[in-house]
Amino acid sequence: MQLITDRKTVLRMGVGLVASAAVVVAGANVRLWLVSAGYRSMAAAAPSAPVVIVPGAKVGPDGAPMAYMRGRLDVAIELLRAGKVREILVSGDAAGTSGDEIASMTKYLADHGIDPAVVRCDGAGLSTRATCERAKNLFGVDRAIIVTQYQHLPRAVALCRGAGIDGHGVTAYCECRRKTLVRNTIREWLAAPKAVAALIRALPGVRQRRIHRIYRTARIRDRWRSHRIRTRPWIGDRWLGCRAGVRWWYRLGVRNGAGHRRYRIR
Template sequence: MDAASKDTAPQSEKEPASRTRQITLRVIRWSTALVALAGAIVLVSASWVSIAAAGHLYDADDAPEAPVVIVLGSQVRDGKPMKFLAGRLDAAVQLVQDGKVRAVLVSGDANGRSGNEIQAMTEYLVAAGVDPDRIVGDEYGLDTYDTCARAVQTYGVTKALIVSQGLHVSRAVALCRDAGIDVDGVEGACECNRLAVVRNYAREWLARPKAVLDLLSGRDPAVVSPPDGSLATVSAG
């Protein structure tokens, strides 16, 4: 092998290795940038929720009066509310018993993967002593944004309390206030295991950017229904 061949061979071997390093560095830079962007979006959306909900969060004991309390649906099992949903319903029962609200709007998915949330919520409230004539069910509250939009557009709600747990109640308040409801949030209790709480907190952090996107888009709820005056009649009684 002559001298030229000796110089050329190592160089040809170095070029693929150099290109591989460049590609790897480029992937790392882009990945880091995307992670930073995602983190920034989550933090900005979380800040918006916190600011929008500030001063509007209460326990059931010190909640203000309102014509109606909105209870957000969640998973059921064998036709019964699971612990998160039961905690929300218990808070609504207390609000009714304390005379702070006159009507209950149970809003969720009547065709949910775990079962009929509306039926389960209604039956739970009635078993706890709430007059069934005070309960109105929205079967198309498919997510929190839809619940708030439909409360205004379909049921004519202008002032309300809304019940959920932890970070979710803050997001619900922010979304409903943006929809035009003078709403305050009520914290529902939950005798839940730590894993369930952590999982729901993680999911809530990820849900906040979607909430901001929904607001920016101004989308209609997934199901648009004609006006329904049943809630106004109940809450005025």
């Protein structure tokens, strides 16, 4: 009877955890959709911007872009030829497990007649968040279009706007298998809570409180170390070096006759 009760308790706890996780994931996805609302469209309705950001994706065994990456690059080419952007920023992993995403994208663009002078490369855009933050901080992008598939678009737009970029998302093509679509949709749903957490941490008030807390912790730690070194000279051997610690010990013994007894090693 006790075993049956324990099993029921474990089952209830498991169901509760799964339900809680589902609520968190669903809430995070709704939040991303709301944050990016009004900033997503197809290529024909996209506004003008100085640059279009193309996040990386998987590369084929022959080094050519696979379906996800091809769809993004094709839309970026359309935007450039339509005069809606002046430059293309390709961002991805230059040392990815499937291959060099940057080399694959730049070659694809060159093969389609895009002048390499208008292509900028970021080989360390290892995630959507890194792509947006590096575009802002390293490339000075203030306003941009980001091109990706519809499953990824709300998260990409929200992270770009959270990084300080006036970003607009454009839906990319995807001639993908059903299995690929299902896998990437699940991946995007599960990635939403982490993106929302990053957006919350990036809020000015939250960021300032975190910085203040870090500095306050550092000050408390430094004061504690200084106090320990002043009141317990043998700790000086660790922080100030052996010779400095010996000299400090000697001065205490000379200036205070009881120093060798008061500050004895325990």
